Structures are given as C-alpha cells and as structure tokens.
Amino acid sequence: MGYVGIPAAVLFADIPGIEHVYGFQRDSTTSGYKIAMLNRGESPLKGEEPGLEPLLRKVVDAGTFSCTPDFTKIADCDAVCLAIQTPFLDPADLLPDFTPLIDGLRHVGKNLTPGMLVVLESTITPGTTAGMAREILEEESGLIAGRDFALAHAPERVMVGRLLRNIREHDRIVGGIEPVSTERAVELYTPVLTTGRVIPMTATAAEVTKTAENTFRDLQIAAANQLALYCEAMGVNFYDVRAGIDSLKGDGITRAILWPGAGVGGHCLTKDTYHLERGVQLAAEAAKARDIRLDYPEGRPSLYTLARDINDFMPAHMLHLTEAALGEAGKALSGATIALLGWAFINDSDDARNSPSEPYFKAATAAGAEVRVHDPWVDPATSPDLPSPDQPDGGLTMDLEQALAGADAVVIFTGHAAYRGLVPEDVKRLSGCERPVIVDGRNVVEPEEWVTAGFVYKGVGRGEWN
Ligand code: SAJ
Numbered sequence: 001m002g003y004v005g006i007p008a009a010v011l012f013a014d015i016p017g018i019e020h021v022y023g024f025q026r027d028s029t030t031s032g033y034k035i036a037m038l039n040r041g042e043s044p045l046k047g048e049e050p051g052l053e054p055l056l057r058k059v060v061d062a063g064t065f066s067c068t069p070d071f072t073k074i075a076d077c078d079a080v081c082l083a084i085q086t087p088f089l090d091p092a093d094l095l096p097d098f099t100p101l102i103d104g105l106r107h108v109g110k111n112l113t114p115g116m117l118v119v120l121e122s123t124i125t126p127g128t129t130a131g132m133a134r135e136i137l138e139e140e141s142g143l144i145a146g147r148d149f150a151l152a153h154a155p156e157r158v159m160v161g162r163l164l165r166n167i168r169e170h171d172r173i174v175g176g177i178e179p180v181s182t183e184r185a186v187e188l189y190t191p192v193l194t195t196g197r198v199i200p201m202t203a204t205a206a207e208v209t210k211t212a213e214n215t216f217r218d219l220q221i222a223a224a225n226q227l228a229l230y231c232e233a234m235g236v237n238f239y240d241v242r243a244g245i246d247s248l249k250g251d252g253i254t255r256a257i258l259w260p261g262a263g264v265g266g267h268c269l270t271k272d273t274y275h276l277e278r279g280v281q282l283a284a285e286a287a288k289a290r291d292i293r294l295d296y297p298e299g300r301p302s303l304y305t306l307a308r309d310i311n312d313f314m315p316a317h318m319l320h321l322t323e324a325a326l327g328e329a330g331k332a333l334s335g336a337t338i339a340l341l342g343w344a345f346i347n348d349s350d351d352a353r354n355s356p357s358e359p360y361f362k363a364a365t366a367a368g369a370e371v372r373v374h375d376p377w378v379d380p381a382t383s384p385d386l387p388s389p390d391q392p393d394g395g396l397t398m399d400l401e402q403a404l405a406g407a408d409a410v411v412i413f414t415g416h417a418a419y420r421g422l423v424p425e426d427v428k429r430l431s432g433c434e435r436p437v438i439v440d441g442r443n444v445v446e447p448e449e450w451v452t453a454g455f456v457y458k459g460v461g462r463g464e465w466n
Contacts (some may be wrong), residue, residue, distance in 0.1 A: 001025040001034050001067060003267075003351065004083035004121060004156040006045060007163035008192075010055045013065035015191045020064055022077065024107075027069035030384060038067035046350035047377050051164045074111035079188050082108070083121040083156060088271045091308070094278040096125060096271075098132070105133055109140020117150040117184045119174075123214070123272055126207040126279030129153040130177045145177055152176040152185035153203045155210035160349040168194040175206030211279065214272035215304050220258045221269070222307035225314055228260030228461030238461025239443065260461045262413045262441025263314040263356025265345025270354045273304045314441075314460070315360040321439045321458040321466070322364070322409055328456045329435040331408055334368030339407035342414025342442075343375040343387065343396055350377040352385035357413040361387050374403035376418045404430040408437060415442035424453035 001009070001023045013021040025035050034044045041057035043049065059065035074080055084104045089097045101122055108118055118137060120129055129152070134145045145151045154174040158166040172189045176182030182200045190198050201209070224242075231238040242257050264270060284294040323333045345355040357373070364371050373387045373396045380386060380394040388395030397403050400418070404410065404427055412419055422445060428436055438450050440459040447457045447465045458466050 001031070001038060001044070002083065002085070003045060003160055003163065004158055005081075006038070006043065006056070007049075007052060007158065007167055008081065008083060008121065008156070010052070010059050010065055011164065011167055011192050013059035013062075014055060017191070018064065020066070021059070022073050023065065023067040024071060024074070025067055025069060032069070035067045035069060038065075044382075045160075045163075046379055046382070047344075048161055048348055049163055055164065071107040072111055074108055075113055077116065079117040079119065079184075080108050081119045081121050081154075085267060086122045086124055086271070086275070087267070088274050091271070091274045091305075094274055094281060096275065096278065098128075102132075102136060105136040106140055109137045112137060112141035112143055112149060114143060114148045117152070117181070117188060119151075119185055119188065120153045121156045123155055123210050123268065123275060124153070124207055125275045125282070126204050126211060127282055129175075129203040129207065134177060146181060150176060150181035150184040151203070152181045153206045154185055154189055155206060157210075157213075160346060160351045167192060167196075169196050171196045172198050173201065173206045173209050174198055175201045175203040177203050208276070208279065211272045211276035214268050215276050215307075217258070218264060218269040218273055218311060219304060219307040220256070221260075221264055222310040224258045224260045225310055225460075227257075229317065231461050232463040232466050235463045235466075237464045259443075261314065261415075261443075262318050262342075262360070262460065264311040265353065265355045265357075266351065267353045269311075270308075273308050277302060277305060312359075315356045315358075316363065317460070318360050318411060318413070318439060318441050319363050319367075321460075322411055322437065323367075324466075325437040325439060325456045325458045326409055329408070329433075329437055333364065336369045336408040337406055338364055338369050338371045338409045338411055339403045340364075340371050340373045341375075341400075341403070341410060341412045341419055342416055343373050343378045343385075344414050344416070347415040347442075348377065348417055350375075350379060350383060352378050352383055355385065355413075358385075358387070360411070360413065372397065372403045372407065374398070374400055375414070376400070376416055401430060405432075407431045408433055409439060410436065411439045411441065412444055413441050415444050420444050424450045424455060428453055428455070 009021050009023045012018055037044050041060040043053045043056055082104045084101045086101055087097050089095045120133055138145055143149050152174055157170045174185040174189055176185055186198050186200055228238040245257055326336055340357055343352050343355055343357050361371050380396045386394030386396055437456045450457045
C-alpha cells in the first residue's frame with residue numbers, strides 16, 4: 001500500500017463487476033499504521049493527490065475495498081498485483097535488492113490457486129517475470145505458470161501528484177509470459193483506463209519498455225544538465241539557449257530539451273537504468289552459450305550509466321556554487337549556516353526517496369557547515385527519509401522563517417510552489433547578513449531581484465550571472 005498500490009487498488013475497487021479488492025500491507029513498525037488509516041478511508045500519502053481520498057472513502061463505504069495484513073486471503077482472489085519497491089543495493093555491481101519483492105512472491109505462491117492471474121507492477125530487471133518470479137511462484141505453489149496460472153508484467157507509470165490520472169489516462173503496457181497470460185492481463189487493466197489504451201507485448205518486452213522509458217528520461221535530463229554546466233562555463237544563460245533550440249519546430253520536428261537542476265531523485269530514474277543494464281548483462285551471459293553477444297563499442301562506457309553519473313554530480317555542483325558564492329561574500333563553507341530549501345525529490349510532494357538534497361546535506365555538513373533543512377510537505381513525524389533521523393525533528397523543519405533565520409546561504413533544491421514566492425528583502429532581513437547568498441537549483445527565483453537586494457546569486461545554468 002504505497003504510491004502505486006493505493007491508487008491502483010481503489011481504482012479497481014470502483015470498477016463494476018469487481019466484487020472486492022484487498023490491499024495487502026505488512027503490519028510492520030514503519031508502515032503498519034497504514035492499515036487502520038486505509039480502512040477508515042484516510043490516505044496515508046501526504047502531498048496533493050487530487051481525487052484519491054474521496055475515491056478511497058467511497059470504496060471503503062461501499063465495502064469493495066479493505067486493507068489487511070492477512071496474506072492467506074490471497075487464496076480468495078482471482079488476480080494478484082504486486083507493486084513492491086525494487087531498489088538497488090549497489091549500482092556499481094548492478095545488484096538489486098529484491099528481498100521485499102521475493103517476500104511478496106512467496107506470500108502469493110503459498111496461497112496461489114489454479115486459474116489465478118499474477119501481475120508484477122514493480123519496475124524490474126528485464127527477464128525477472130519469466131525467470132525469478134515464475135520460479136518462486138512455481139516452487140511455492142507446485143503449479144505451472146502459463147498452464148495452471150497466468151503470469152504477466154504491467155509496469156506502473158505514475159507520478160506523485162497525479163497518481164489516479166496517470167493510471168487512468170496513460171497507455172498501459174502489459175506483457176504475459178505467454179499469450180493467454182497477456183490476454184488475462186489485458187482483460188484486468190482495460191476497465192481501469194479512461195483515455196489510456198492497453199498495449200500488449202511479451203513480458204520481457206514490457207520490462208524493457210519500462211526500464212528504457214525511465215532511462216531515456218534520465219538521459220535527456222543528463223543532456224540538459226551537461227549543457228547547463230557548459231553554459232555556466234561559457235557565461236551564457238541555459239534558458240536562452242533552451243528557448244532557442246526549442247524554437248526549431250514544424251514538419252514533425254521536436255527538439256524537446258528537459259530541465260537542468262540540482263539533481264535527479266525519486267524511486268525510479270535513480271535505479272531503472274541499472275535494471276536495464278543488468279537485464280542486458282544477464283541476457284548477454286545467457287546468450288553466450290548460443291554464441292550471441294552484445295555488439296557494442298569495445299571498452300566504451302554505457303551512455304546510460306554515464307548519464308546517471310552526470311545527474312548524480314549535480315548536488316556536488318550545487319555545493320561548488322555555494323562555496324564560490326560564500327567566497328564572494330567573504331565567507332567559507334566551514335562555519336557557514338545554510339538554509340536548504342526542499343527535501344522532497346519533486347515539487348509539491350512529500351516524497352523524499354533518493355532526494356538529491358541528501359548528498360548535498362551530507363557533503364556540506366562534512367565540510368563544517370550547519371545545514372538547516374526546510375520542506376513544506378515532508379512531515380518529520382511520518383517521513384521515512386529524513387536528513388538526521390537520530391534528531392528529534394529528524395533535522396527537518398516545516399517552518400520557513402526558522403530555517404532562514406541567520407542563514408549565510410539559501411540553497412533551493414526543490415521547485416515547491418512555496419519557494420516561487422520568496423521575497424528577497426524578507427529573506428535578507430531574516431538572514432541578518434550584509435551579503436547573503438542565494439543558490440537556485442531549480443530556476444525558481446529571478447536573479448535580478450535578488451542581486452538588487454544585495455544577494456550573491458548563483459544558479460544552475462545561469463552562466464550570465466554566476
Ligand atoms: N527532473 C529534472 N529535470 C527534468 C525533469 C525531472 O531534473 O526536466 C528531476 C526531478 O526534479 C526529480 C527527478 O528528475 O528529482 C525525477 O522526476 P520525474 O519528473 O521523472 O518524476 P518521477 O521519477 O516520479 O517519474 C518518472 C516518470 N517517467 C517518465 O516520464 C519516463 C513517470 O512517468 C514514471 O511513472 C515514474 O518515473 C516511475 O514511477 O517510474
């Protein structure tokens with residue numbers, strides 16, 4: 001019952017002809033609180049999620065949805081969908097942490113009955129559905145996939161802040177381990193979609209589609225980040241260049257350039273490249289026996305992992321900009337007070353998984369700075385991802401004035417709406433500094449206004465000011 005499972009469950013529960021949807025949630029110390037909340041019709045997801053809570057309340061009141069930690073109830077189901085996190089233990093050796101997913105698969109396998117459909121919605125290494133997942137389900141159930149039960153992959157394509165809309169309106173990729181499994185998955189997902197269409201393919205093709213679409217997005221962001229770094233070095237404004245490139249239109253020409261910034265976070269772009277890389281590595285190993293090999297320029301790195309490295313570099317770039325700006329104000333990083341604005345990885349959300357703010361927080365603290373973290377959405381009381389979990393408030397405040405008080409530098413990491421309205425004179429007064437510093441990692445402030453108010457300004461891609 002997370003960002004994917006909750007919206008998916010309530011949408012299924014609102015489909016005529018679907019008698020009941022069980023939302024399975026382990027009664028763990030960190031997440032068990034969700035069970036009672038959901039059964040009261042309350043969403044545990046903070047942040048703006050249009051339509052989610054009213055729909056949840058509706059299906060709870062209608063009795064078509066309930067949340068339970070009792071996995072034996074799986075045996076009563078016709079279909080089971082797994083939306084479980086699949087993080088990476090260590091990208092360097094391309095090893096994912098499939099422990100939570102394997103736990104889920106074992107629960108399903110132990111309660112699997114003939115004729116059931118099992119769908120993996122988690123983003124997984126290509127080859128996992130027909131490989132590891134099939135093996136565990138068959139081992140636990142004694143049944144055969146593709147004969148006694150159907151097995152498919154139907155990757156989620158949601159973004160926080162628009163969960164319901166994304167599920168209803170995005171086309172849905174579904175892929176079975178064999179044609180009947182694909183048909184069953186098409187049958188399951190079609191009623192949930194409004195404008196979206198179901199796109200059937202094989203399970204492995206569906207896995208590659210999902211990992212590749214996030215890898216390509218990450219690659220496009222890396223291209224924008226590299227160009228922004230180049231623009232800074234050449235003293236030009238990335239946003240002028242972007243508008244210029246974007247002007248080449250017509251005849252089907254699109255030059256879509258994404259946005260540079262303080263880094264790439266979240267549960268998806270930060271790991272899906274490695275799932276794709278691992279998939280081709282495993283496939284290449286398996287294919288060696290058949291003398292098929294991956295044909296790729298000898299000794300050259302993967303374009304995709306290079307893109308990961310560039311995007312992972314951006315928090316360090318933010319620190320370099322902070323240090324340079326403090327230097328211009330006659331201060332050092334060590335001993336400086338920094339107000340870090342934005343702990344969530346994406347604007348107007350409470351989702352702080354793999355936030356780019358974290359490596360900056362750690363590096364600035366290690367360099368002797370005192371870093372105060374502010375976020376209007378991430379609740380220190382419930383968020384699993386906090387700057388200093390050992391501190392009473394987790395090292396995070398939702399009080400902006402408290403974060404800005406006495407700050408030598410203000411560093412913007414997330415494009416929350418709350419930061420677009422910052423008034424330089426107010427921030428200067430709160431900082432109490434003669435020459436405070438502002439470092440904008442999301443291009444949310446107007447440099448001229450801040451420089452006029454006496455700030456040293458630095459911004460990602462803003463070479464004309466840096
Ligand atoms: N970001 C940039 N520049 C951009 C766009 C994003 O720096 O131009 C940063 C964001 O600030 C954020 C990170 O990248 O830190 C990820 O942002 P995102 O907008 O990609 O948000 P996600 O990761 O929640 O959503 C992606 C989406 N994937 C694609 O569009 C291909 C979404 O459709 C997927 O459902 C989601 O991953 C997922 O769950 O896989």
